[in-house]
Amino acid sequence: MTGFTTNAGAGLWRRIERAGGDYPPLYPAVILSSSVVVTLVSTAQRFPFDQIWWVVAALALAALTLVMDLTLPPTSYACFGIIASSVCFLMIPTPTDAAPLQLVLMTAIAAAMYPLLTGIAVTVVCIAVIVWFGAVGGLDSPALYALGVACGWLIGYMMLIQKRLADNRARVLAERADRAAGDERRRIAREIHDVIAHSLSITMLNVTGARRVLEQDRDVEEALDALADAERQGRQAMTEIRTIVHVLGTAGPAGTTSPSPGADDLVRLVEDYRKAGVDIDFTLAGDVTELSRPVGAALYRIAQESLANVVKHSAGKRASVSVSVSDAVALTVENPAAQGRPRHCDGTGIEGMTQRAALLGGTLHASHRAGTWTVRATLPARSIADGVPV
Template sequence: MTGFTADLRRRVERAGGDYPPLYPAVILSASALVTAVSALQRHSADGALGWVIAGLVFALITLVLDLSLPPSSYACFGVITSTVCFLMVPVHTDAAPLQLVLMAAIGAAMYPLRTGLVVTAAAIGVLVVFGVFGGLESPALYALGVACGWLVGYMVLIQKRLADNRDRILRERADRAASDERRRIAREIHDVIAHSLSITMLNVTGARRALEQDRDVDEAVEALSDAERQGRQAMTEIRSIVHVLGAEENRKPTAPPPGAGDLGALLDDYRKAGVHISSRIDGDLAALPEPVSAALYRIAQESLANVVKHSEAKRASVSVAAGDPVTIVVSNPVTGSRPRRHDGTGIAGMTQRAALLGGHLETEHGRGTWTVRATLPARLDTCAPSPQRDGARL
């Protein structure tokens, strides 16, 4: 019994197309009820048996096809034919035309506009013919009911389209949010890995040279210790970033991301690794909003990682002004006159960070110097970029 019930439910759901199962269940039940009442009204009429059987057969065939095949307009014309059979035997206060009202509603709700109008016109045509030649009482009233049925069905169709459109918009928003989150995590992981590997490679190179050239074990051990510390720090940051992807509830709080207050430690790490950095920091970095503070740190981190990657001089200058707006300038000497190619994702990631906060970032190559200059807002109320500006930069 359970298997039969489940199979019947699946068939009813299929008969309703994209509508909830309640819609086809109500329509099929109402149609069966009207068919039964129409047959009972004619049980004692003279010569009615053949037409009643024909009406029931057409209605039953239509029901079986509804539950067996995908939705199609044949169902409407099958029921109209059944109604015609019943109308061949006129009775007082006939219920058979109510089938036409249901078919007009179904045609408007489930099929294209032209098909729905054709079904409605056919139903009204049947009523007119039997009102003139078949003795049907009040055909105009029944015709008005058919028109109202079409209107109700069309309103249901419009409501469904609006709901589908709303669902589509919500899915698109969810997809955009997921895409933005993936890009954010990719930027964070890229910045962490680029920074840690840059310093680690410098420390490992320094240790190798200390052992090969100076035979200075203590200096090599110190460089390797710094490399180990950077590796552990990178693993901790990556674990914190990836942790937000977990679905477990009641997760333990993770360490806050580094911000502008950590710039001094960042510069010291590069100095210990052998990069000569001159720096100037003006203003109160602690007063900056957290998003701006984090972006400032990441831009400095990525710019210095690029210095290690692209500059042979291993020398850079960093200037930060925590005013309104906040500015950061990182420059380093480069050899040759050709501008650097943007083959990686570092420049794009820094540009996106600045754009998402309502700021901007630009790079410049001239007179043997590569410069990264970023401008960020200093207040939270200016940290929301306009959609046009954000979309243009992303």
């Protein structure tokens, strides 16, 4: 029995929620309860029911309207059902009549839930009913009731405006959240792309070098050195990937990750590619240790992606890398490209590098000219906001 009562109560609450449309369920609950109370008070005021049929008609129309509210989607026809019920009550004049309060409630509902013209139409009909019964039906203080109807419309319309403002704000916040999620996905994609591209490029070069040494020179020691470098790169890539996963909140205990590489690691990056067999002419002018962390991380990632592209696309495994630090940071990476046609790529790496530079207020340009592929990046010595994720 208790379960049946609970289910019935939950079902009634769901119906009340539906009756309120997009408004909080407390709103329709209060309005429907107030309507029931006004109907009962209006009925009690007409006791001992000298004209019983008007009372019966009023109660029937009020009950029908309540059933419509609880069973059908919100509709303006319910308002006119209550207006008809109020007319039946007003056919039996009584001092200090509560029946016109139904008209006040219906006007507020119409203004809050339905289009503007519908709300105005309901308001005009309610005022017309009050004026008519005030003139010929014996209704006391019709001006006061008409003022109540006007106030009801104003309150309902203010609620409608407030709801629209809240909906607009919710939509703006949802759009901001979507943009932030999209930016974060792109940032993570850039990080994973750079880590994997760099690691696989060096690993494959080392493995290829080890195979050739074993096939041609039978130099086991040199092959083991190349394989050790490949293993180190793989472990480093796994560590960086774990760092990214930890940022996402799904990694293991704190302390198992390492900081992201920065400008201080440029020399190590170049040496890794040199060990893997890439001939790199590296020049550094200025002190990279003075760079802010976001700028240093972006500089490292752009150089890393550019060198990975050298391995994947260059006509010869050689490149020149120059870094200049002054009021701004300039990075230039050049490598041979196939003569007569631009280097083919899917654009993912270039787009990622361009986004990194733009986030810090810098620029990046990639070009193919006279058999040389060139990437030039210019970054501010300090980022627009040192907290910008790169």
